[in-house]
Amino acid sequence: MHYIRFLRPPAIKTRQIAARxxxxxxxxxxxxxxxLGDSFLCPNNPLDLEVFISENSSRRNWDGHSENDEPDRSQQFRKVPMPRxxxxxxxxxxxKTDFLLPAFNSVEALGEATLCVRPANRSLSSDATADLLKTHGLVMxxxxxxxxxxxxxxxxxxxLRFSAPGSDQLVAMRRPVAVEVEEELGESIARHVWDAGVCMTAIISSICSTMPLDGEMNNLPKLRDILTASDGLAVVEIGCGVGILGIGLATALLHRQRCDSGRGAQTNPTRPVSILMTDLPEARDRAVANIxxxxRMNSHGPPQRDSGQDGSEEDRTVEALPIPVDYEDLDWEDGRKGxxxxxxxxxxWDLVMLSDCTYNVDMLPALVETLTALHxxxxxxxxxxxxxxxxxxATKPRxxxxxxxxxxxxxxxxxxxDQTVLPLxxxxxxxxxxxxxxxxxxxxSGP
Structure with missing residues (x-):
């Protein structure tokens, strides 16, 4: 998979064309x-890009693109006209590219608008989990x-927008579901999302979905048993980076709760689920910012009916609160010593998870010893x-x-x-x- 990146922040300039x-x-x-930034996209045919802008600074209900590939007007999200x-x-x-924003007549009018750059050919764009699971999302x-x-x-x-099959679409229409993380601008590979974390998030979204998309793979039945257990779940992630996998899991579990509630299924919004992300101290700021x-994105969920002590529904409603996600520093050199x-x-912990952590073979002994010491x-x-x-x-063999x-x-x-392979x-x-x-x-087990 390839990624569109900004090498520097967008430059915003004002051109005076009249007195006012x-x-x-x-x-x-x-x-x-x-x-990893180790090679540039070298397409057989030129890749055309397009730019969108959203005036909705909160983006809390922003669904990206509608089915006809045009911006969702209710979200004030529009395509930027560009001659070339x-x-x-x-x-x-x-x-390098430059363009005018005709909808804005001053810098102040921009507010905190959001700009998106994506492939013009929708079938090449990794906008949603279905794009990855159906193996046609090539550029993020x-x-x-x-x-x-x-x-x-x-x-x-x-x-990464979570695809919403079947009746899950009803919940998604009221509240589009997506995992969103910050990464640093520029060419550095540190504090960026990587392939295995992105794709594992898509797989988990399918596992946690109450109605997986037709044709989606589900070759991890034992993982499904763990993630959908009714008696609670405690997950710790090591080497979390910017946090897309841990936050993706939290989003998938929360979406499952809301879909169950939207269909009237018995669900407990306070089910004890806890996720802890860990990494080296230099990853802390970005991971905490993404938490x-x-x-913020999930703090106001659709209301759910609350059940009284006798099992009958009460008149009041309760909110599906975000799955708790926390962070703590963990150096594997310390972890291997317990x-x-x-x-x-x-x-x-019920589950320890990690993605994109095997590329540095010199650290593999410390990684395995940390996992074993924690166990x-x-x-x-x-x-x-x-x-x-x-x-x-989750790993991409390199x-x-x-x-x-x-x-x-x-x-x-x-x-x-349990194991599975996702073509990329x-x-x-x-x-x-x-x-x-x-x-x-x-x-x-073990020595």
């Missing part, structure tokens, strides 16, 4: 690269908030018999040396109990894959 009239001029500097749309061709490394759009005052925005937004963004923070040590800590300190947490690993992870996991007593077509290059594995480990 001016035009807003925007300049963009873009590139289209892989998740930007075009990415084979051999390109940087693409990018969003950025335009600031009319103050310092220029230093982060862009990635947004806050998730909370040194965990207070939040990690606070509870026995031992939980099974040794729990006051009741537990099997220990399962481990969900080089042969990464296979060492599986040998290390096996030697530490971990066994694969790549425009202008050979197809790739995203692999997902569910590992289990007996309490007394």
């Amino acid at each position: 009239q001016s035009q807003i001029h925007v300049e963009l500097v873009l590139t289209v690269t892989t998740d 749309p930007p075009r990415w061709t084979a051999g390109s490394r940087v693409l 759009p990018i969003y950025v908030e335009l600031r009319s005052s103050g310092p220029a925005e230093t982060v862009a937004l990635r947004r 806050s963004r998730y909370d 040194k965990f923070g207070a939040k990690v040590n606070a509870r026995p 031992r800590s939980i099974t040794a300190t729990s006051s009741f018999s537990v099997a220990g947490p399962k481990v969900l690993l 080089h042969e040396s990464e296979k060492a992870l599986f040998e290390l996991m096996h030697d530490a007593g971990w066994r694969i109990s 077509p790549v425009m202008g290059s050979e197809a790739e894959t995203i692999e997902a594995y569910l590992f289990t480990r007996p309490a007394d």
Whole structure:
């Protein structure tokens, strides 16, 4: 998969055309690269791009694009007319484009509008989870908030809309569902979304859906059992990066609750679900910012009927609150020694998950030892018999040396109990894959 990126913040300029009239001029500097930024898109045919702008600064109910590929007018989201749309061709490394915003006559009128750049051909755009699960989303759009005052925005937004099959569409129409995370502008690969995290989010959205799309794969039945259990769920993510997987899981679980409620199914909006994301200290600011963004986007859900103590419905309604998501620093060099923070040590975890963490083979021993130490800590300190947490690993194989992870996991007593492969077509290059594995480990296993 490829990603449209801003190499620098959009430049907003004002052109005076009359005594009391001016035009807003925007300049963009873009590139289209892989998740690691190690190669540029080299398409067989030119890739035309288009620009949209939304005047809705909150974007709380923003559904991106309607079925006819035009902006949703109720959200004041419109396509920017451009005499020559930007075009990415084979051999390109940087693409510069500029345009006028005819709907705005002053910088102040912009407010905090949101700009989106995406492929003009909708079938090539990774807008929604269905695009990834049906393997035709090749290029991921990018969003950025335009600031009319103050310092220029230093982060862009990635947004993945959850597809809504069947009657789930009724809930989605009232409240479009999407996972949205900030990533840093520029070419650095740090604090960006990567392929495995994005695709695993799409897989989880299908697993948690009450009505999966026709043809969607569901080859992780044991993971489904874990994620849809009725007796609570505690998940810790290691190496969370910007947080798309952890926040994606929270969004998928919350969407399931709301769909159940929308169909009148018995549901408990206060079901004990907890998600903790961890990473190195340098990831903290972006991860915490994205947790806050998730909370804001989901803080006012559709009302649900509340049940009285006798099982009858009461007249009052309750709100489907966001699934709690938290953050704590975790260095694997500490984790491999069994040194965990207070939040990690606070509870026995049902599931440990990670994505895009196997590319640095030098860190694989510390990673496996951290997983094993966490498993031992939980099974040794729990006051009741537990099997220990399962481990969900999502990865995009990049080089042969990464296979060492599986040998290390096996030697530490971990066994694969569930797995699946998601094809990942790549425009202008050979197809790739995203692999997902569910590992289990007996309490007394390993050296």
